[in-house]
Amino acid sequence: MEQEPMIEENKSNPNSWMIIFADLLALLLTFFVLMFSMSSVQVSEWQALVTSLSENLNPERAKIDDYDWNKIDEALILEETGMNLDYLKNVFEDKMSRNAILSRSTVTVLDDRLAISLPSDLIFELGQAELEPDARAAMIELGETLRTIDNEIMVVGHSDLSPISGRFYPTNWELSLVRAILISRLIKTGGYEGPIEAYGNGSSRFSELDESIPLDQRYNLARRVDVIVLQKKRN
The missing domain is CATH 3.30.1330.60 (OmpA-like domain)
Known part of the structure; x- marks a missing residue:
């Protein structure tokens, strides 16, 4: 009796590439998490960045700062002295x-x-x-x-x-x-x-x-x- 050929078992899965892609994404995510954990944020640089942004994005604060500096300049003016x-x-x-x-x-x-x-x-x-x-x-x-x-x-x-x-x-x-x-x-x-x-x-x-x-x-x-x-x- 002649054996029937197995047609469907040898046919490749058309969605198998998604498994490889998911593995790649997992590796990339692991890599970035590892890199971030090895880095450190400089507090002084971060504070400078926050201050710079707040001054440039807040016009009212910039006006106040200018006014305060003018007052400081006035305070630095030396008093005139009288006779010895x-x-x-x-x-x-x-x-x-x-x-x-x-x-x-x-x-x-x-x-x-x-x-x-x-x-x-x-x-x-x-x-x-x-x-x-x-x-x-x-x-x-x-x-x-x-x-x-x-x-x-x-x-x-x-x-x-x-x-x-x-x-x-x-x-x-x-x-x-x-x-x-x-x-x-x-x-x-x-x-x-x-x-x-x-x-x-x-x-x-x-x-x-x-x-x-x-x-x-x-x-x-x-x-x-x-x-x-x-x-x-x-x-």
Whole structure:
């Protein structure tokens, strides 16, 4: 009996190429995953990229940044300085030595300022803010000396620790402030044309005095009015 030929078994599968293609895709995916796992992202470079994109894609932020940089440029402008403080110290000491009241004042150069310390017992009665005619004339004379400089000036009143009470000056702070304002006005009367800031410190700076000095002398030093000449040039 004659055997029938096997026709369908030897015929190749037409979709077999898809198996090979799937294997290739799997290999490629494995390769890329392996490459990515071996790489590292630089945080600084990534942050720079994010910042650059956010600035270029956000116009409002760019405007703010420009404005801030302009402010920084303004802050970097150096302040104009007035006359040399060491030179002024010599000038003031020479001119003040000719006045009986001003000659007992002290002139001290600090880092960025010069302090003319006026003992209040020379110009004010204890607990008062009125000046005698001679003291008033001396303050105007001081103003005549200060009018020739272009430095900024402020006046600061001080007091000792003794409590004070009264209708006009209930505390040392009010008394020291009124005295500073009065001296400021007399300096302006003498011809100083710039603005003058006046402050009252009361007894808040008493602890800064040298404790090795006897207490009664520290009280005398505390009762004063400081005329401060700053290194900065006045507007």
